[in-house]
Amino acid sequence: MSEQIIQALINGLVSGSIYALMAVGFTLVFGIMHVINLAHGELYMLGGFSTFFMVSIYQINFFVALIATLIIIGVFGFFIEKIIFKPLRNASLLNTLLASIGLSLFISNLVLKLAGSDMRNIEFPFSGQSISILGTSVSVHRIVVLLLTAFLVCLLGWVIKYTKVGKALRATAQDTDAAALMGVNINLIYGIIFAISAGLAAVAGGLIGSLYVVDPSMGMMPGMKAFIIVILGGMGSVVGALLGALIFGYAETFTTLFLESSYQELVGFIILILVLLFKPSGLFGGVNTK
């Protein structure tokens, strides 16, 4: 049993780290732009497809493909903000929510039309290899996924805290008008936020696509879970999203370990109900919406 608990600790950490990549992007967009982007799961799916095409069709190195995916889907996210959300900037939260649902349906159906419902496998360089941790055999694949997500989250933290763009992001989050008066280009910052959010979701899609398989519906559940995690952590809170993701990942994993897999999908919704009942603002509060 101790071996299974060690495995579960690692599995939960891997799941939590992937959810963290999704949730951080989701919460950034909400915290700064007050947009609930329900198309986030579709950006994750596009990341899976982008990585698949580069690795399996064009034989590009997996890690290079991930960086390229981050950039390509990031740029795509930038233009989504410009085309879909910028015209709705002064509209209510409900309008942007509806726009994001439309965008989600559009992307998923477009990919289904273009690529079909076939599943695709992304070849991973260390597939099938394992290492021993505390006497337990752990897949290298999962360790690499964990390290990469940890690196990206740290990189994002560094960018937000120590760079000029990060300061502009924080200033915009605190007070958009004041930031604009101080010379921050709000249009550009909003585009950058969306690009970061889309890029992180895409990398999560590429990583998880290598662990599972890639298909047009792969973004549905992770998108939904990212939303739940953001509510759990507190809408707009990056730290809350990180902690929420880990709680969620471990809740799912230990539910499978001690109860049964069929409750795994249920646990997220139980968490959502509990949070809405007892702490509607989430673990780390949240931001006021317009």
Added chain:
Amino acid sequence: MGKRKLSLLAGLMAFVLLVFTGCSGSSETGGKGGSGDGGDTIKIGIAVATSGAIAKTGQDSLAAQRVAVEEINESGGVKIGDKSYKFELVHYDTEGKAESATAATERLIQQDKVMAVIGASTSTETAAMIPIAERNKTPMLTAVAAAPVLTNMGANYFTSASSQTIMAIQKYVDGMKNFDYKKVAMLHFNDEFGMATAEAVNKAFAENDIEIVFQEAFAPTQHEFGTMLDKVAATDAEVIFAVAQIESFVNLLKQAKEKGIKIPVRDGAGGALEEMIKILPPEYTHGLVGGSRSGRVDAEDHKAFRAKFEEPELVNSFHYSGRDSIYLLKDAFERAGSATDKEKLQEAIRASNFDGLMGNYQFNEKGENSIKSITGIVLDGEIHYYEKDEDIPQDVIDSIR
């Protein structure tokens, strides 16, 4: 908002509408002709999932149904008396959800006035559709869903034209005996199909001294199997028997290999081995045993049918089953002697003695058929099929165990 942005947004919305119109529902007459309502066409409703987490089987069967309709229409159509009718397919996407499946069934019967409904992709969806077909006295067939619960509902207007779980059970028992497996870990869907199959397998294995040392259900939308596989690895199971649709099965198989679990995985859902070897590299699928529903795969009529597809090597049992459902209806219409009488059509369906690609279709009073599955074994990325009564060579068994 500037005019340019407004027109861009309008253009985008128009594009979205165009895409969704194409995706949500479609009506088509194979081949040339087709005169729509009340003319010399017979409308057949198809309610299967072509999007969502379990779209694959529905897409495969629908593709084959379209080919079958095209073949029938081009070769003179359905002959009833001295008239010829063309088939027209009307399809709605059920998305793998019971609520979408029921809405699609209502729409097909009430609005599109179809003569028969074929559906759906899962037994849960199908079970929800049956009462609607029954209430409207509209013949309903399934070409994919296979759980015994469907025919146990006692519906007069529902007939199972898919390869039924109950017929595959003996094959699963034989498979365990062939490989001398005595301890099994069973992982299965928690839907109607998964639960019913697990119950039937449990009973059959117990009667044959095959012990189920671990059993766990999971949701069809689940993709993460790491912890569940770790639990299996901690048992003394000799084989994993997985009752899941291909979308979940592929993830399960991939994660088992990725985790270095040496226990072989056996398909317990008659899944599409042809699709699996396309998705995963040979080292993942080697030794995979499946109860393929494909019938006599090397027969000339199978080859001719496969040749109609862009990638013939990917044609699987769901294609064959989909194709057979249309030809079965054609045969029933011609024997019923009416293009408009649903009761006569239903009687003709139940009285079928039809030779399809899956085998001979005859139905009992519950609407069950007696088509048996065959065994497919993947060796070095290639599937080797073994006919219904054919023994699996010992060297093949030794190479897998």
